[in-house]
Amino acid sequence: MTETVDSSDNDEYDELSDLRQRQKPEPQVSVDEAFDLDDLLPTIGEFGKYQKLLVFGICLPACIPCGFCAFNQLFMADTPDDYWCRVPELLDFDVEQRKYLSIPKEQENDDFVYSKCFTYGVNWTELLDPDNMDHYLTTLEPNTSWPLIKCNQGWEYNTSTVWSSIVIDFDLVCDQDIYPTIGLAALNTGGPVGVYLFGLLNDRAGRRLSYFTCLATLLAGSLMTSLSRDFWTWAGSRVIVGLTIPAVYQIPFIISLELVGENYRSFVTVMTCTFYTSGIMLLSVVTYLERDWVRLSYYTSLPFYAYFLYMFFMPESPRWLLMRGRLEEALKILENMARVNGRQFPEVVHSKLEAQIIRDKLKKTKKKMANVGLMDLCRTPNMRLKTILITLSWFANETVYLGLSYYGPSLGTNQYVSFFLSAVVELPSYLCCWYFMDTWGRRWPLSLSMILGGVACVITVMLPDDAVDETLVLYLISKALLSASFLIIYPFAGELYPTQVRGIGIGASSYIGGLGLIVIPFVTYLGKENLKLPLVIMGFVSMLGGMTGLRLPETLHHRLPQTVEEGEEFGKDWQLKDCCSCSKKPDVLSPPTSYENLDVLAGSSNNASEVELELRDNRRLRQQTSRTDERTPLDMPGASVSGRPSHRPSMKRLVRQMSIMDTQRMHDGTMQLTHWI
Numbered sequence: 001m002t003e004t005v006d007s008s009d010n011d012e013y014d015e016l017s018d019l020r021q022r023q024k025p026e027p028q029v030s031v032d033e034a035f036d037l038d039d040l041l042p043t044i045g046e047f048g049k050y051q052k053l054l055v056f057g058i059c060l061p062a063c064i065p066c067g068f069c070a071f072n073q074l075f076m077a078d079t080p081d082d083y084w085c086r087v088p089e090l091l092d093f094d095v096e097q098r099k100y101l102s103i104p105k106e107q108e109n110d111d112f113v114y115s116k117c118f119t120y121g122v123n124w125t126e127l128l129d130p131d132n133m134d135h136y137l138t139t140l141e142p143n144t145s146w147p148l149i150k151c152n153q154g155w156e157y158n159t160s161t162v163w164s165s166i167v168i169d170f171d172l173v174c175d176q177d178i179y180p181t182i183g184l185a186a187l188n189t190g191g192p193v194g195v196y197l198f199g200l201l202n203d204r205a206g207r208r209l210s211y212f213t214c215l216a217t218l219l220a221g222s223l224m225t226s227l228s229r230d231f232w233t234w235a236g237s238r239v240i241v242g243l244t245i246p247a248v249y250q251i252p253f254i255i256s257l258e259l260v261g262e263n264y265r266s267f268v269t270v271m272t273c274t275f276y277t278s279g280i281m282l283l284s285v286v287t288y289l290e291r292d293w294v295r296l297s298y299y300t301s302l303p304f305y306a307y308f309l310y311m312f313f314m315p316e317s318p319r320w321l322l323m324r325g326r327l328e329e330a331l332k333i334l335e336n337m338a339r340v341n342g343r344q345f346p347e348v349v350h351s352k353l354e355a356q357i358i359r360d361k362l363k364k365t366k367k368k369m370a371n372v373g374l375m376d377l378c379r380t381p382n383m384r385l386k387t388i389l390i391t392l393s394w395f396a397n398e399t400v401y402l403g404l405s406y407y408g409p410s411l412g413t414n415q416y417v418s419f420f421l422s423a424v425v426e427l428p429s430y431l432c433c434w435y436f437m438d439t440w441g442r443r444w445p446l447s448l449s450m451i452l453g454g455v456a457c458v459i460t461v462m463l464p465d466d467a468v469d470e471t472l473v474l475y476l477i478s479k480a481l482l483s484a485s486f487l488i489i490y491p492f493a494g495e496l497y498p499t500q501v502r503g504i505g506i507g508a509s510s511y512i513g514g515l516g517l518i519v520i521p522f523v524t525y526l527g528k529e530n531l532k533l534p535l536v537i538m539g540f541v542s543m544l545g546g547m548t549g550l551r552l553p554e555t556l557h558h559r560l561p562q563t564v565e566e567g568e569e570f571g572k573d574w575q576l577k578d579c580c581s582c583s584k585k586p587d588v589l590s591p592p593t594s595y596e597n598l599d600v601l602a603g604s605s606n607n608a609s610e611v612e613l614e615l616r617d618n619r620r621l622r623q624q625t626s627r628t629d630e631r632t633p634l635d636m637p638g639a640s641v642s643g644r645p646s647h648r649p650s651m652k653r654l655v656r657q658m659s660i661m662d663t664q665r666m667h668d669g670t671m672q673l674t675h676w677i
Contacts, residue, residue, distance in 0.1 A: 037319055038262050040349060044334065046261025048341030054259060055268060058310050059252040062211065063272055064279035065304045066249035069218055069241050071283055072300040073187060074409055074419075076225075076293040077180035078165040082158035083173055085119035085151035089128065098156075101142055117174035121149035150174070164292040170231045179231055181525040184406070186235045188517035190242025195511070198247040202254075206324075208316045211251040215307055218244040222301035226294055249276060258317040270434050273487060277426045280405075284420035327357045374508055376501055380568040389548050390493050391509040396545025397450060399516030400538045401486045404457075404479045407524045407534055412472040421472075425480040433484035441556035442492040443549060446485050450546030453481030457539025460532045475535065482542065495555040498567035 045051065090098045102119050105112040120142065127140075157168050166172060172179040194214075202210040221240030228234035249272075256268045283300065290296045318337075321330035331353045338345040377387040408422035409415035436445040456478040460471050490506075497505035520538075527534045553571030561567040 037322065040334070040346075041261040043346055044338035044343045045341030047264040047267075048337075048343070050337045050340035051260050051264075053340075054313075054315070055256050055271075058314050059256040059259075060271060060275040062252035062307060062310065063249045063276050064282075065215070065218060065301075065307070066245055067276055067279040068283050068300045068304075069222055069248075070187070070245045071280060071405065071419075072287065072296060073184060073238060074406065075287040076166055076296060077172075077183060078162045078293075078415075079167045079173065079177070079180070080157045080159065080162045080165075083116055083155045084114055085117070086154040086156045087119060087124060088153060089124035095156075101140065104142070104144075104148055116155075117151060118148045119151055120146040122146050162291065164294070166228075166231065166234055166293060169293075170234075172231065177528070178525060181521045183231070183235045183238050184521035185518050187238040187242040187245070188402075188514070188521070190239045191245055191517060192511050192514040194243030194245070194247050195250075195514070197243070198251070199507070202247075202251060203320075206316050206320055207251055207255050207258075208311075208314055211248070211255070211314070212308065212311060214244045214248045214251060215304065218248055219301055219304060222297060226297040226301075255314075255317055258319045266434065266438075269491075270430050270487075273430050274427060277423050277430075277483075280423040281420055284416055284423065287419075288416040327353050331357070374504055376564045377497075377505055377508065379564075382568050382570075382572045383564065386496055386552065386567075386571065387505065387509070389552050390496060390505070391512050393446070393450075393545045393549045393552070394489055394493060394509045394513040395516050396541050396548070397482070397485055397489045398510075398513040399520050400450075400453075400542045400545070401482045402517055403520040403524060403534065403538045404475070404482055406521065407527065407538075408475070408479070410524070410527050410531065411468075411475050413468060418472060421476055422479050425476045426483040429480040429484040430487055433487045437488060437491075438556075441554045442488055442495070443552055443554045446488045446492060447546045447549040449481040449485040449488070450542045450549065453478040453485065454539040454542030454544075454546060456481070457535040457542065460535050460539075463532075465531075471532070471535075478535075478539070478542075485546075492552075492555065496552060496570075498561040498564055498570075501564060501567070 084099055084103045087098060087102045090102055093101070099114050102124075103114040104118055104120060106115050106118075151174065155171055155173055159168070162168070166183075167180060170179075194217075198210055198214050201213060218241060221237050221242075221244070224237035224240060225234060228237055253269075253272045256272065257265050260268055286299055287296060290299055315333050315336075316329065318330045318333045321327070321333070331350070335345045335350070376383075378384040405422065408419045410418075412418035412421075433445065433449075456474045460474050463470050463474075493506055493509055494502055523537055524534045526537075558570075561570040
């Protein structure tokens with residue numbers, strides 16, 4: 001029995017090491033080899049007290065500022081329902097008399113209402129006799145022959161519902177009513193730029209410094225927003241705020257993923273979305289209680305200055321520290337994690353890390369990585385097709401999801417209730433999505449939710465104009481479905497792109513998807529003329545994106561590609577006729593996500609330490625009960641392999657299963673920042 005197990009382990013070792021050796025031009029033998037943190041975490045605690053305190057006490061609350069500062073703008077730029085031209089000469093009259101004398105009426109939906117943008121162009125100083133004002137109040141009548149002119153002395157507003165906004169302060173109505181939409185586009189313009197800049201900082205300076213730099217930028221932009229005295233200063237401040245969205249959400253999300261074990265990453269992902277949505281629900285309460293836009297800006301930003309206290313508690317990601325070779329700092333964090341979790345830190349790991357720290361101080365080693373770029377995504381036909389389809393689906397999903405979020409306050413009879421409901425419906429959709437992803441796969445839940453969500457939007461055009469509640473219900477159904485698809489698209493894309501180009505692929509798709517966020521405010525602006533037109537447009541875009549997703553291959557129960565060559569082979573036999581078929585479960589199940597060739601805790605000793613055996617047992621427990629063929633397409637018979645290199649019999653090899661809800665990872669297991677709202 002023992003010989004059978006050892007033989008299978010050796011076969012597994014040989015197959016995995018072949019691919020690793022072919023990727024290294026000069027195989028090197030090292031006394032110390034790096035270990036995989038995912039195999040150490042079960043020993044010191046995958047989701048123990050340490051992770052729970054950090055995730056629920058720091059990382060998840062750190063996601064809330066994103067929703068607050070992204071959507072408070074909708075209420076800062078609120079437009080009153082009723083406004084009219086200001087005539088200084090008539091300010092002594094009451095409101096109804098001013099409107100009756102100076103504002104012409106125009107037809108609107110079979111009714112005659114006071115014009116919002118025109119007034120009578122007469123000389124009121126000459127027309128009114130101040131000595132006989134009471135006479136004019138009873139005898140003067142507006143004359144339809146008087147000339148009409150555009151408002152040139154400002155506007156008056158009915159402030160019974162909306163009594164403070166940038167629209168009122170800066171007179172952004174009539175010819176300038178598109179300015180709030182420009183401000184919303186300015187917010188979204190900063191997003192792709194900020195994701196790139198903070199992504200560089202995230203990977204080079206660390207997650208901790210990147211988060212607090214991002215938070216400081218966000219709060220500086222919010223303070224500038226509060227102090228703005230004209231529209232263009234306000235719009236510029238929104239660009240600064242936009243630089244941090246969604247980066248201020250992603251960085252603590254990535255820290256959470258890198259702190260917990262692989263079995264809890266799906267849970268952390270769903271909880272992150274839940275906290276984000278809960279923040280939006282809380283924002284709807286704050287906006288209802290505070291209607292002054294300046295104070296609203298303060299209230300939705302000043303509390304987050306307290307987050308700088310996290311500097312005393314938030315650790316750096318141990319994965320990032322290991323990747324950067326800062327082993328001494330990583331060792332302290334991992335030992336503290338084990339201590340808080342009530343676990344014993346393995347002495348063999350401590351000894352090997354300390355030995356490596358001493359050697360690293362004497363000499364520095366450089367890692368060689370294969371040079372891959374954006375062109376590798378489009379070099380071969382299958383990878384090119386998948387890249388285009390992923391990007392189109394991402395563009396449609398992200399654009400429609402955010403467009404629906406922006407459009408919520410425009411529907412229903414109370415904008416605050418509508419905005420609150422549009423956030424509430426996301427919570428059950430996340431839970432359902434979590435279940436269906438692991439049972440039905442990714443392709444069908446993604447496509448069906450986008451198609452059905454689009455249908456719910458489009459059929460609103462069939463409802464009469466006075467069916468306000470029915471339109472709101474269909475909108476909420478669509479928002480719930482799009483929220484579910486938005487949760488799927490991110491891991492689905494990460495599983496379709498090979499590990500070698502996963503960061504580049506998701507970064508490119510999310511960046512192009514982010515460009516739609518600049519356009520979508522102008523689509524929602526069309527709702528000023530026709531309330532249902534934006535819903536119809538977004539519905540068709542959503543259905544198109546859903547049908548695009550049907551052409552993508554399923555990834556559930558499939559071993560995912562690592563190299564660009566494997567990515568070309570993955571799903572290559574997927575035909576157009578397979579789009580409407582349900583994916584069959586493979587006869588031999590493969591782990592649901594990608595595998596990587598790893599250097600593990602080894603060394604020159606011939607003794608198998610207790611920790612090494614425990615790590616191997618952890619790996620075996622994570623595997624399926626049935627044996628799977630772990631060979632890649634490059635290892636199959638017929639592939640050109642110029643001989644199998646010899647290996648030391650004492651060396652052990654581990655195979656790590658990545659999380660199905662994982663973010664994109666580099667070859668060494670570290671996560672990268674990408675554009676995800």
